[in-house]
Amino acid sequence: MSQANIRKTALSAVGVVVVMASLGFAAVPAYDLFCRVTGFGGTPLTAQTGADTVLEQTVRVRFDASTSKDMAWEFKPVQRTMDIKIGETGLAFYEAYNPTDRVIAGSASYNVTPYAAGGYFTKIDCFCFTMQVLQPGERVQMPVTFFVDPEIVEDDEGKFLHEITLSYTFYETDVPDDRQAELAPAAVGATDPAQTKSSVN
Secondary structure (H helix, E strand, O other): OHHHHHHHHHHHHHHHHHHHHHHHHHHHHHHHHHHHHHHHHHHOOOOOOOOOOOOOOOOEEEEEEEEOOOOOEEEEOOOOOEEEEOOOOEEEEEEEEOOOOOEEEEEEEEEEEEHHOOOOOOEEEEEOOOOOOOOOEEEEEEEEEEEEEHHHHHHHOOOHOOOEEEEEEEEEOOOOHHHHHHHHHHHHHOOHHHHHHHHHH
8 A cells, every 4th residue: 555545544544533523412402301301311302381181190209319429518308298189280399508618509310210200290499400609607598490291191001100200410510700709708608797897996
């Protein structure tokens, strides 16, 4: 094989690697979007309003919570289970506590099991839609509003489900630069105005 052919083959191989790597990176957000739209892999769907129909049939929803190994928060569901009618709008709360002396921001990933329920478990509002920021020593209760789509009773697998588990995992994230200044005074701790005045004098 001539030097020109060898060089051409090598360049082609490099090109294939670059293209494949680019597709790999692009596939991550594409896959995430696919899951959110279809409920694939147990990813709950989202909606602006509740279901149009409420059935007499009920389902038990279990609530699960965990944190990544580098997240210092304490995080747990306020209630462990909830029995709810299919199509009925439910409201549940999770509690997060920051036991440290620093501001910590967190983002939550989530899914439902069994995976067959992913296409029917629908969130209307959720703390997981946005980043959460807790001050040192702050404890908060965060709501999630949801319903189980009545169409689940028409699904070959879904119609046999009597229990669904909603799970969240919180990960620490960087506080955005545009909020650093806003959160800095709170991170140090509130100062008593009287003490401030006396220290100045």
